[in-house]
Amino acid sequence: MVPFSIDPDKIILGIESSCDDTSAAVLRGQTLMSNVIASQKVHEQYGGVVPELASRAHLQNVVPVISEAIRQAGITREDIDVIAYTRGPGLLGSLLVGGTFAKGMSQALGIPMVDVNHLQGHVMAHFVQQPGEERPVPHFPFLCLLVSGGNSQIILVHSPLDMEIIGKTIDDAAGEAFDKCAKVMGLGYPGGPVVDRLAKEGDPRTFHFAKPRIEGYDYSFSGLKTSFLYTLRDNLEKDPLFIEKNKEDLCASLQETVIELLMEKLERAAEDLHIDQVGVAGGVSANSRLRQAFVDYGERSGKAVFIPPFSYTTDNAAMIAMAGACLYAAGRRSEMTDAPYSRITI
Incomplete structure (x- = not known):
């Protein structure tokens, strides 16, 4: 399904916070175990996303969303092998919340992390599998x-x-x-x-x-x-x-x-x-x-x-975890000094 081996037992926690949705997901290999999204309704009255309000909402949502994703997956924090997080592109304040939490959790648990390009995450959403099913996926190229x-x-x-x-x-x-x-x-x-x-x-x-x-x-x-x-x-x-x-x-x-x-x-x-x-x-x-x-x-x-599937069309952490699984399998790792970026191409 991908041109290198993804460990089917490796557990990846994905964290997505590029704009106004706070999301966390857990993958075992390519199989989705949970995908939790907290959307922000506050922006509707302004006719668009207000960056400062978005980052504040992420601060409120990031802990309960990640906790719920871990609970729904039926695992503990100690079971997580890798943390994948969105580094960019997106709103800098929003990215800082997710990235900083990922770094802190990586340090606390002593596990590696990988940073993911949000746009590549959208593409890789095609490869996420649901438990008990084999959804057709694209062949490369x-x-x-x-x-x-x-x-x-x-x-x-x-x-x-x-x-x-x-x-x-x-x-x-x-x-x-x-x-x-x-x-x-x-x-x-x-x-x-x-x-x-x-x-x-x-x-x-x-x-x-x-x-x-x-x-x-x-x-x-x-x-x-x-x-x-x-x-x-x-x-x-x-x-x-x-x-x-x-x-x-x-x-x-x-x-x-x-x-x-x-x-x-x-x-x-x-x-x-x-x-x-x-x-x-x-x-x-x-x-x-x-x-x-x-x-x-x-x-x-x-x-x-x-x-x-509709659940993978909007910003979600399942796609970030999937992209992170590929990056990790290919030997990619992130550093604590990696800063978020607001604009970048694939």
């Missing part, structure tokens, strides 16, 4: 479309330790486009899930928005957002109730445009590189229309497509 509120990337995954970004957004991310367009419609935050829900009741052919043409496999969503805003502005001048009367069709048309942009580049990359294994990861991979687009693409092209 494969393409992974990583889409979230902060990232839109096409990644050529050569191995768990060798990932190459071949396409990325040059401005906004797909998830950011959903959230910002939802915000101007007054749909609240986070907007992506609301757009997905309303789109199911709308007609995606009602409105047409700009689809920027960018060279290569890169993306751009700023022009789409501008086109969407102009559509609202022009129609609201004629009818102040335009959004309320058309919100389902607006959401469906917006969603379809975003997904067409994402899939066009991904499909072209798969054909150009002769890759027959394609996956999706990140928060936007929870979008029902995107998941269906992957299913349709697999049936149409004959390629193997991999869609993560």
Whole structure:
């Protein structure tokens, strides 16, 4: 399943705190024993994540979340062999909480730790197994479309330790486009899930928005957002109730445009590189229309497509533990002096 041996009895504690979710998970080898997530509702009233509030909430949540993950796994702290934690990218204050706790726990228990790139964690979520089941996983090399509120990337995954970004957004991310367009419609935050829900009741052919043409496999969503805003502005001048009367069709048309942009580049990359294994990861991979687009693409092209369970789409520690298991098996270790980073590529 991976090009080096992961000890099936090795117990890995994963800690994720890159943004506004505090999560801890326990893996035995590649098998998930627990995955606990504490989400922060405080940011909804501000229409986005407030970094200072996020770090304070992590301070409150980190101990009970890790304790609950250990309890649900049916182990003790002394049973843990390795600690894997998110080092970045993300909010520095949030990363400091998880990283500092991981370092302290590593020292106290006398066990090694590994730092994980959050983006690589999303890709490696495909390899987490549930007890008693054998979920199909991608073979290397494969393409992974990583889409979230902060990232839109096409990644050529050569191995768990060798990932190459071949396409990325040059401005906004797909998830950011959903959230910002939802915000101007007054749909609240986070907007992506609301757009997905309303789109199911709308007609995606009602409105047409700009689809920027960018060279290569890169993306751009700023022009789409501008086109969407102009559509609202022009129609609201004629009818102040335009959004309320058309919100389902607006959401469906917006969603379809975003997904067409994402899939066009991904499909072209798969054909150009002769890759027959394609996956999706990140928060936007929870979008029902995107998941269906992957299913349709697999049936149409004959390629193997991999869609993560919903519990692995948002930020979670299971993916961090999985990436950490691969890093540990490959001989990687972290130092106490390793500092978090807010920005970095794979």
